[in-house]
Amino acid sequence: MRIHQELVAHIARLSRLELTREELDRYGLQLSTILEYFSRLLELPTEGVETTSHPIPVTNVFREDVVRPSLPVEEVLAMAPQTREGYFVVPRVLEPES
């Protein structure tokens, strides 16, 4: 499994990681080595085998819907990099209509 540079750049973008050229090269090489080893999975026949996403069989865990106090807003906002008037501040998401 060869991870060429274009594919690493695509994965990095999907991962929201801004990487340098040098990092892209290094991770590309490392991911290739790792995935080559992992490709041995493909030799194992799994036709018709169900998937396991969870180790224990629990489904539909219910509890009473009881109203409880949430964490104080000030305490939660205290950890944020930037806030204003009780909100988190982020860069503009939508461009203003021209």
Place this chain on the structure above:
Amino acid sequence: MELLNLPYHAVRPHLGRDLSVEELVETYLERIRRTDEVVRAYLTVTADLARAQARRWDARIRRGEELPPLVGFPVALKDNLCTRGVRTTCGSRILENFVPPYDATAVRRLVEAGAVVLGKTNLDEFAMGSSTEHSAFFPTRNPWNPEYVPGGSSGGSAAAVAVRSALGALGSDTGGSIRLPAALCGVVGLKPTYGRVSRYGLVAYASSLDQIGPIARDVRDCALLLQAISGKDPMDSTSVEVPVPDYASSLRPEVRGLRIGLPREAFGEGLHPAVQEAVLRAVRVLEREGAEVEEVRLPTLEYALPAYYLIACAEVSSNLARYDGVAYGYRSPRAGDLYTLYARTRAEGFGPEAKRRIMLGTFALSAGYYEGFYRKAQQVRTLVRRDFERCFERVDLLATPVCPTPGFRMGERLEDPLQMYLVDIYTLPVNLAGLPAISIPCGFWEGLPLGLQLIGRPFDEGTVLRAAYTYEQATGGSPKAPPLVEGAR
């Protein structure tokens, strides 16, 4: 020094008689000052908090109040367990200044049971690693030989318990992160059944595999700690409503009739002869005590590793998406638009192993590769689980090595991620199947401790502990202390 070598169950009778909790805690705080310059097990020491907790317990002892089971137990907590008001970094720059507004359930239960928190311990970033070298702050060293890694990712917790700078600790185990460092540091570490301990407040790495568990000086202390943190929690819907037995009081050195399976595939190529010899010798001890030993098969063992890393990394890519520089944690000062806010914050905030795993997981889940990698890995997970189920139709426990080598040097595997992943080959299948497993010391090679792994049926921690206790009692009681501990036995 003698006090530092006693397990908690031997210290407890002294409390309120010839020893106060404050004296005990002060002894441990002094020990941290003496050892941590070399070992570097702690990221944060909560000395004032520990002293305040100790004084409160002493006052209650003086008043003759009824006391909880772990009163005055000085513990260290892996720094991916949320502690209200105490910095919780996960060994990452991205959470370097994060102070959680709540306690993890396991932490709350431990403190309510009487434990005194000494501090937060070092780990590989977000618990992703096998050596504690992937901490963003500094690596932790193995107390038995500072040139060697302590194992990971709960390396700080295991090293602290080994070097006597904590009497017990909590770690987390996603693919071996409690058992591996316990083995390499010569202490006892247990990964409970998935669902036995609430994960609420454990910073998520791979949610279908993560489990919190104890690291202790000996098997009895391990049982006491497990007791305190186990049980259903409404805050974690994957914690299970299964009765929690009284682990410590049912411990007895008795394995007559117990059937132990040796998986043939676990003793093959790639296993260091010293580890193989020590593990087989340990199994013979249990046989002498009356256990019946037979060979079993785990034919999918070699496929468990790629399946594990694909599943774990896929969950990482999803779980670590929350570190976006908005609600808490680091934000890049170079953020421009929304995309660069995310991409620069994450590029600057995460270390190399976190980046590798995020990308590996993103790849495995991406269009065109999902079927061949992620889905395939989940099918292999089913096969691994069935292998274990078949074994447990014939035997009560499985015995394997914990680590294929007697440890490795600092830096040795740091630049070769695949070699680092291969260290987990015997531990991670257990997480895929959600089973309980313990690592107990079973000998030495050139001064480095070796570990035996005993794996049990789901929610049968009791049998795992009993066999481990039988081995410990048959081989001279609590494990030895490292040479760094002056006056050690």
